[in-house]
Amino acid sequence: MNKLKFSILVAIFVLSSAFTFHKFYVGVFQVDYFKEKKAVQITARLFIDDLEKALYKKHNKHFYLTTKDEVADANNYIAKYLQDKLKIKINNKAQTLQFLTKEQEDNIVICYLKINFKDNIKDLDITNNVLSDIFNEQQNLVHLNINGNKKTILFTNTETNQKLKYK
Amino acid sequence: MKKSISIAFLFFASLTAFAQEVKKEEVKKEPQGHTDINKFSQMYAEMATPNMFRTASGAPGPAYYQQRADYKINLELDDKLSRMYGSETVTYYNNAPESLDYLWVQLDQNIARRDSQTPLIDNQTMPPATTPENFAKSYMGKGFDGGFNLEYVKDEKGNTMKYTINNTMMRIDLPKALKKGEKVVFSIKWWYNINDYMKDGGNGRSGYELFPDGNKLYVIAQFYPRMCVYNDVEGWQNMQFWGRSEFALTFGNYDVKITVPADHILDGTGVLQNRNEVYTAEQVKRWQLAENSFDKPVVIVTQAEATAAEKGFSTAKKTWHLKAENVRDFAFSTSRKFILDAMAVQIGNSKPMAISMYPKEANPLWENLSTKAVAHTLKTYSKYTFDYPYPKAISVSAEDQGMEYPMICWNYGRPDDKGVISDRVKYGMLGVIIHEVGHNFFPMIVNSDERQWTWMDEGLNTFLEYLTEQEFDKDFPADRGPAKSIVPYMKGNQQFLEPIMSHGDVIYNFGANAYGKPATGLNILRETIMGHELFDHAFKTYANRWKFKHPTPEDFFRTMEDASAVDLDWFWKGWFYSTDVVDLGIKNVKQFYVTEDATKEVKESFNRRGRRMADAGPLLYIVNSESADLKPELKAALEKEKVVALNDYLTKNYTAEERATLKNPKYFYEVEFDKPGSLMMPIIAELNFEDGTKEVHKFPVQIWRRNNTTAKRVFATEKKVVKIQLDPKLETADIDVSNNTWPKEAVVDKFEQIEKK
Numbered sequence: 075m076n077k078l079k080f081s082i083l084v085a086i087f088v089l090s091s092a093f094t095f096h097k098f099y100v101g102v103f104q105v106d107y108f109k110e111k112k113a114v115q116i117t118a119r120l121f122i123d124d125l126e127k128a129l130y131k132k133h134n135k136h137f138y139l140t141t142k143d144e145v146a147d148a149n150n151y152i153a154k155y156l157q158d159k160l161k162i163k164i165n166n167k168a169q170t171l172q173f174l175t176k177e178q179e180d181n182i183v184i185c186y187l188k189i190n191f192k193d194n195i196k197d198l199d200i201t202n203n204v205l206s207d208i209f210n211e212q213q214n215l216v217h218l219n220i221n222g223n224k225k226t227i228l229f230t231n232t233e234t235n236q237k238l239k240y241k
Numbered sequence: 242m243k244k245s246i247s248i249a250f251l252f253f254a255s256l257t258a259f260a261q262e263v264k265k266e267e268v269k270k271e272p273q274g275h276t277d278i279n280k281f282s283q284m285y286a287e288m289a290t291p292n293m294f295r296t297a298s299g300a301p302g303p304a305y306y307q308q309r310a311d312y313k314i315n316l317e318l319d320d321k322l323s324r325m326y327g328s329e330t331v332t333y334y335n336n337a338p339e340s341l342d343y344l345w346v347q348l349d350q351n352i353a354r355r356d357s358q359t360p361l362i363d364n365q366t367m368p369p370a371t372t373p374e375n376f377a378k379s380y381m382g383k384g385f386d387g388g389f390n391l392e393y394v395k396d397e398k399g400n401t402m403k404y405t406i407n408n409t410m411m412r413i414d415l416p417k418a419l420k421k422g423e424k425v426v427f428s429i430k431w432w433y434n435i436n437d438y439m440k441d442g443g444n445g446r447s448g449y450e451l452f453p454d455g456n457k458l459y460v461i462a463q464f465y466p467r468m469c470v471y472n473d474v475e476g477w478q479n480m481q482f483w484g485r486s487e488f489a490l491t492f493g494n495y496d497v498k499i500t501v502p503a504d505h506i507l508d509g510t511g512v513l514q515n516r517n518e519v520y521t522a523e524q525v526k527r528w529q530l531a532e533n534s535f536d537k538p539v540v541i542v543t544q545a546e547a548t549a550a551e552k553g554f555s556t557a558k559k560t561w562h563l564k565a566e567n568v569r570d571f572a573f574s575t576s577r578k579f580i581l582d583a584m585a586v587q588i589g590n591s592k593p594m595a596i597s598m599y600p601k602e603a604n605p606l607w608e609n610l611s612t613k614a615v616a617h618t619l620k621t622y623s624k625y626t627f628d629y630p631y632p633k634a635i636s637v638s639a640e641d642q643g644m645e646y647p648m649i650c651w652n653y654g655r656p657d658d659k660g661v662i663s664d665r666v667k668y669g670m671l672g673v674i675i676h677e678v679g680h681n682f683f684p685m686i687v688n689s690d691e692r693q694w695t696w697m698d699e700g701l702n703t704f705l706e707y708l709t710e711q712e713f714d715k716d717f718p719a720d721r722g723p724a725k726s727i728v729p730y731m732k733g734n735q736q737f738l739e740p741i742m743s744h745g746d747v748i749y750n751f752g753a754n755a756y757g758k759p760a761t762g763l764n765i766l767r768e769t770i771m772g773h774e775l776f777d778h779a780f781k782t783y784a785n786r787w788k789f790k791h792p793t794p795e796d797f798f799r800t801m802e803d804a805s806a807v808d809l810d811w812f813w814k815g816w817f818y819s820t821d822v823v824d825l826g827i828k829n830v831k832q833f834y835v836t837e838d839a840t841k842e843v844k845e846s847f848n849r850r851g852r853r854m855a856d857a858g859p860l861l862y863i864v865n866s867e868s869a870d871l872k873p874e875l876k877a878a879l880e881k882e883k884v885v886a887l888n889d890y891l892t893k894n895y896t897a898e899e900r901a902t903l904k905n906p907k908y909f910y911e912v913e914f915d916k917p918g919s920l921m922m923p924i925i926a927e928l929n930f931e932d933g934t935k936e937v938h939k940f941p942v943q944i945w946r947r948n949n950t951t952a953k954r955v956f957a958t959e960k961k962v963v964k965i966q967l968d969p970k971l972e973t974a975d976i977d978v979s980n981n982t983w984p985k986e987a988v989v990d991k992f993e994q995i996e997k998k
Contacts, residue, residue: 138663141665215737
């Protein structure tokens with residue numbers, strides 16, 4: 075079986091039933107924009123083993139994230155994965171997501187990302203497939219704070235794009 | 242002296258009363274009335290009225306009853322076709338005071354039928370690409386062909402009985418009503434295709450794992466038609482099985498014979514009746530050694546034996562015979578790949594066996610840790626509940642699993658394909674073993690209704706799992722238990738939060754809602770609200786009252802109060818029945834100084850009230866740091882000897898020795914706490930002094946009892962306070978800590994920190 079075949083099989087069937095009772099699949103994202111900071115600041119809190127699994131499926135390689143065996147350029151792979159699965163358009167223009175660093179907190183990895191931006195945000199278009207590409211049950215909660223205007227939106231494997239308008 | 246104190250008291254009381262009068266005049270509109278909305282009001286509306294079945298104390302009542310179902314089951318596994326053939330004779334006892342016209346039986350395998358309703362409740366979207374196999378499965382009706390195929394349902398005399406199947410539930414109509422104290426015997430014959438649980442979906446808690454060499458490792462559960470629970474709160478618990486909310490099952494005895502390929506190793510719920518027939522003579526000897534080995538496991542089926550067996554694919558058959566008493570379910574696991582080790586565990590006067598079964602792919606992780614973790618779990622849980630009453634507990638290595646049954650459970654965690662065992666895999670595997678073995682206590686023995694209330698077993702079990710992990714290894718990474726870990730969930734958008742007291746099928750974030758939040762709530766009760774002694778006794782009382790019985794949430798809530806004298810209705814309402822959040826804050830801190838010079842405020846008040854100052858006797862006047870009365874020289878630490886009235890009083894009323902034991906307060910702070918969050922918590926305030934020392938003051942939650950929103954306290958300290966920190970150990974799940982310090986600390990901009998590096 076080739077790799078693509080395997081990963082699609084896995085995507086659709088492995089986690090289609092709720093049998094792993096110890097586990098749940100949730101990512102929490104915080105997206106902040108304050109004009110004076112000239113950047114959209116994003117933190118992504120993901121379960122380390124889920125991210126590890128996603129990278130393994132993509133590259134057929136273990137990364138041993140946040141352990142002493144972590145491969146040297148793991149951050150580049152995480153950056154590429156997140157840039158691929160989290161796409162943000164502001165005012166109808168695709169933005170470049172810059173990966174800054176990551177931290178470990180218990181079983182969670184916190185990724186820090188930013189987009190350099192200094193104008194007013196009028197339209198925000200977010201596509202979030204992070205981990206929902208391999209876990210059917212994945213839910214990504216995105217807390218937005220755009221100049222003090224707070225809102226939370228939910229992404230699932232069937233709800234992957236959301237558009238918001240700001241005045 | 243006494244007189245002047247009481248006059249002073251009257252005086253201050255009238256000052257306050259006066260202030261209130263002024264306020265009242267400002268309110269022009271008549272206030273609207275309301276019912277008792279105080280957060281300490283008792284839960285008469287939320288809880289069912291206690292009765293003879295379930296008492297107000299939370300214990301089973303004098304008329305408490307429960308049903309019983311005994312099973313005699315014969316099974317045969319077709320390893321080649323992955324198919325299970327079975328027949329059972331069920332003896333069902335009606336202990337309810339009322340008669341039953343029909344019985345309800347659970348057909349859990351039916352969620353994998355091709356006409357199952359379960360996949361139809363999921364949302365779907367088109368994938369960007371798919372395999373031909375998936376395409377055929379998804380759109381051409383060639384999905385896994387699962388579900389029970391029933392051959393017959395017969396009564397004791399062999400006559401066919403009338404039955405009706407509604408998805409995962411089957412109603413059997415009784416020819417005549419089953420009265421209290423009567424029993425009915427019936428038989429069912431069936432077969433079903435066993436699913437590859439990694440591929441076929443369906444009943445994912447059960448099935449087989451396929452290895453590249455063609456060997457299968459079976460973890461078999463929900464494999465037989467099982468009696469529904471009938472009781473005083475639900476009648477028949479026949480809510481459909483949609484795949485997530487688990488089981489409600491009746492206690493009974495099981496006598497099960499399982500025929501599998503002769504080269505398989507099998508174990509399951511109950512006591513093995515024919516060890517001499519199914520083990521080699523050598524293995525029987527090793528088993529006897531294990532029964533007396535309390536410090537380490539004895540390997541009974543070795544890796545060499547398992548490696549030899551997995552090449553055989555024997556066509557001969559062997560039958561394993563297991564009997565179990567007073568269990569709510571039966572499950573087993575079988576494979577020719579199994580290595581098996583076991584040790585005895587001393588629990589009170591009994592010696593249950595801790596057992597592990599795993600393929601060579603799980604080593605060396607499993608031979609080192611699995612059985613040890615099982616033994617530790619039985620000991621620790623027994624300490625917090627009751628002595629483990631079953632004869633054994635088995636941990637089976639099954640990838641991607643974490644599922645519990647009486648005396649047996651499936652657990653994930655193996656070295657990766659390069660042989661690397663990361664800490665995450667090790668602790669993940671230990672965590673899941675502790676959790677699933679722990680489920681023997683909740684819900685296998687304390688038999689709550691999982692179909693309705695996921696948290697009753699998962700929450701209580703996750704709480705004990707946390708304690709057990711910390712006792713196993715003090716550095717065990719804990720993701721559910723500590724208060725701070727639940728904050729990201731609880732501070733989320735209310736739109737995606739449900740109370741814990743919600744049905745499992747409707748919850749967005751199942752893990753945090755039904756596992757994490759109740760476990761954290763119990764941990765907060767134990768650490769912060771009740772203390773270990775009161776909590777542990779009450780928790781143990783609940784476990785002992787309801788072992789081998791069917792408790793409801795109210796039985797738990799009531800027992801926790803009944804056994805501890807701690808009123809917790811406010812906590813149950815806030816933490817379990819609502820999505821309220823904790824957010825306490827320090828609203829304001831005022832510093833005060835003491836003087837003997839009458840302040841303008843007090844003088845004016847005396848004049849206004851027409852009272853002669855002399856009546857009050859000598860007074861100490863308290864000046865706010867912002868008051869115009871405050872002379873610069875007053876802004877200093879209090880020296881009690883220099884305050885004449887106070888010094889006179891102390892000298893007159895106390896001996897020098899007594900005076901030496903008096904506190905020597907020098908600084909006075911009035912702190913106003915507020916509560917932007919709707920959930921209450923005790924106030925824990927840490928005073929940080931100039932010299933680096935700290936002092937923690939804790940005020941019971943009842944400090945919020947009147948207005949539920951603000952509270953004030955005075956701290957008289959010997960040292961200057963430089964900082965006040967609320968909830969310094971993050972033990973209350975406060976969702977916003979930015980208002981927890983005085984003076985306010987600037988929020989650290991994480992991004993600036995990162996970019997500076």
